[in-house]
Amino acid sequence: MSLKDRITEDMKAAMRAKEADRLLTIRGLMAAMKQKEVDERITLDDAAIVGIVDKLIKQRKDSISQFSAAGRTDLVDKESAELKVLEGYLPARLSAEEIGAQVAALVAELGASGPGDMGKVMGAAKAKFAGNADMGLVSAAVKQALAR
Template structure:
């Protein structure tokens, strides 16, 4: 069963359970997937769906920070409730230590040294670690590895 099929099945079960907050989040995710398919005239595979989920999670985290700064606790609660629903569709994430080890390998493979090579290392890291690691953590690890 593909990830998109699993999301559709979860939507049906949320409908049956009358779980409105979960249902609206899943519908939002499916709408984003459908939009991508229509815009690019493609059929999404699991990796593309994970990328969409990642994007939606990043949007939620940014929104939470903005709403908290504005004192809108009602919206912070709504966005915070959507996060665990979306995170359930992500594969297991790498720990910070695992990310640092992978980045160290990439830096050695590419022969990168200094902050000027950040783009080259990030490009390789994004290709290798997308979907399995938080890119903010990867970026921090790359900065730390290149600062040595």
């Protein structure tokens, strides 16, 4: 079953169970997927859907930090619930240690050295870790590897 089919089935299940908050989040995800398909005239594969989910998760995390700073606990709770639903569509994430080891190997493979090669390494890392790792952790690991 593709990720798109799973999301559709989850939407139907949320409708049947009358889970309004979960349904709203899934519909938002489906709208973002449909928008991407229409804008680029493509059919999304699982990797592209994971990219969209990553983007939506990043938006939720940013919103949570902003609402926390403003003292809006009601909105923090809402965004946190949406974040949990969206995280359910991501594949298993790599740990920080696994990311560090793979980034070190990638830096050695590319022959990169120094902060000037950050863009080259991040380009390769983005392709390698797409959907499997938090890109913030990957960026930190690349900075650390290039600082040596």
